[in-house]
Amino acid sequence: MNGGRQRSRDEDLAEHDLVRAQIRMAHLLEVETGYRSGSRAWARPGEPKPEYDPERTTLTERRRAKAAELKDLDRQEAKQLGLEWMSERTLERLAAQYDEHGVMGLADGRWTPPLRGRWTISEEIAEAIRAVHAESLHRSKVSMKTKERMIHQYVQEKFKAKGKVVDVPHYSTLARVWKEWFGTEGARQRYLRSAAAVETGKAKVVILRPGQVIVLDTTPLPVKVLDDVFGEPISVHLTLALDAYSHSLVAFRLTPVSDSSVEVAMLLRDVLLPLPMRPDWGEELEWPYPGVPAALVAECAGYRVAGLPFFAPETMTSDHGSVYKNHQIVQVARTLKIELLPARAMRPSDKAACERAFAGVQSLLLELLLGYRGVDVADRGVDPEGDAVWTLAEMEHLLATWIVAVWQNRKLDQYAPAWDPGGRHSPNTLFTAAAARDGISLEIPEPSLYYELLPAHFVKIDRRRGVKIGGLWYGGTDPALDPYRGQRSGRSGRHAGKWVISRDPRDCRQVYFEDPEHHGRWHALSWNGLPPGDDIPAFSDSRVREVLHDAARAGLKPRNDMELLPVLLKLVAARTPVSAWPTQMTTKQKSERARELARARAAASDRPPVPLSALPTPARPSELAASARRAVTADRQRRREATVKQPPTAPPLLGEAIRAHSMFVLPDEDADDAEQADGPSPEAS
Helix, strand or coil: CCCCCCCCCCHHHHHHHHHHHHHHHHHHHHHHHCCCCCCCCHHHCCCCHHHHCCCCCHHHHHHHHHHHHHCCCCCHHHHHHHCCCCCCCHHHHHHHHHHHHHHHHCCCCCHHHCCCCCCCCCCCCCHHHHHHHHHHHCCCCCHHHHHHHHCCCCCCCCHHHHHCCCCCCCHHHHHHHCCCCCCCCCCCHHHHHHHHCCCCCCCCCCCCCCCEEEEEEEEEECCCCCCCCCEEECCCCCEEEEECCCCEEEEEEEEEECHHHHHHHHHHHHHHCCCECCCCCCHHEEEECCCHHHHHHHHHHCEEECCCCCCCEEEEEEEEEEEEHHHHHHHHHHHCEEECCCCCCCHHHHHHHHHHHHHHHHHHCHHHHCCCCCHHHCCCCCCCCHHHHCCCHHHHHHHHHHHCHHHHHHCCCCCCCCCCCCCCHHHHHHHHHHHHHHCCCCCCCCCHHHHHHCCEEEEEEEEEEEEECCEEEECCHHHHHHCCCCCCCCCCCHCCCCEEEHHHHHHEEEEEEEECCEEEEEEEEEEEECCCCCCCCCCHHHHHHHHHHHHCCCCCCCHHHHHHHHHHHHHHCCCHHHHHHHCCCHHHHHHHHHHHHHHHHHHHHHHHCCCHHCCCCCHHHHHHHHHHHHHHHHHHHHHHHCCCCCCCCCCCCCHHHHHCCCCCCCCCCCHHHHHHHHCCCCCCC
């Protein structure tokens, strides 16, 4: 419970506070790793310093040296950077917070305090601010100083002319309130800054273990496939994730259009998740690595696991495509604690292994398939579209089976390891050797990771209509929003008072809201335009933009989203079955609709199978510790009982031992009464 306030994010920090947190992170990483960047690949000149060299010093010595270094800083500069009073204990505490919360764990809580409102903003001033905001939307862009004068003018004519006394706050207060209510209203330069913040070093990366570097790349699949709706031939894109150490194809995606940031985010999520066994796969494709039984891996994952490595990647290398450098991928990398290391310009050797993997997939598999169109127009066959026989789902299943059964077990010639250049090694054997040397981490992410990797929107919750995302309203009647309707969140900073809503752009029928009272519990908010009990096909964000554009061009100004439903149904033709769709639909329209439904199916497969709002609340750390203690005690008792077959008898008391050997002890009265009742003994007669 935290009073209905959602968790703080990196976006909540002001620019100077984010810089201060990053400076703290640089000092902390220098203590932990010896490098300000946290990686040997991005080492600065002179790093590591002798007092921070991880090969010659211990962690305690590095913390002691860092505390002494910060203590020698000028007190005013250290206070400005938030580095005053940094002791060894403080560095240890910051390291634990950084492992759990990332950069936000290093931020001072006073930088993002909970909102408490402003008593100087009366109802009259609030009315004036809203009126000036509505007026400024129709004018050319003006400065905040001009808006302040307009607020004074509104108060003078509306209230003071009637004899009512209204005090207008200072300019700085009005500027802060304007920013809290309506945002900065500036250019979106932060997207460019987040992409430009990723820099590459000149040092050569030495790969020593699986997951240290994964290489991502996308290329058009040189095989024409049939869509799953009309059976028309379409082109798809293949995205691969290659482990640079073992050359394992740890994840792949087939997208009917050029992949977007959400597909790349889900691909990175696939690297962390074990691949489930499919119904037609035999036992030979199950988890084959020694040291960790397949039954144990299946118990951790909740299903039978195929023989494909999975791990938490440390560094991701890709080209300079916009899909790999935008702000969402940067945020996804922060969430997954992955370093972004783009390939150097004009350096094809940085990702040559992935390019060679594409060539291997083509020569070993794709060239054998009908519908293969080659890599060049001049090499194309007579009619590759007419030869296409593989559907999109069948092609995905074929690639998954081929990777697990063939690629992971094929001999590596030029990629043999340096410690055994003449041996016979495959991706599976290399991963097995690394697992025997360093062990295997069976940390499987929670299902809620899907929602955390989706694009986040910061919005307000309307009392009647819910939340507005991308021009559509969601959650109008959803009870999950009832406690927060019309209220401002406890979030401060850049998105003060707003709530975080996640949306999958591949399926815009619903968005997702994390309950601020129970972190990790998500609620699906349906579009207000969906009729109850009716099955509306999935539609993407591009379809939403088209619907809104057609509605505006037709002069339609809907009062609610139900009036947009006829326009949507006309565009997607959902009221009739596929066989009865109008024959005047062009091939381009059919391909667009088939691609949209394919992306929606991919989004449905990525979502957790059980709504997280129905899952029980995770146990607290104290409850987990108590449960562990009870389990250990029960196990000890069970082992003691199994060792001792018959419990030992207790020794007699000291008084009983004396009575048994004493000649002066009188018999008990109970014994005399029993003897009289039985009569005289035969010897006495």
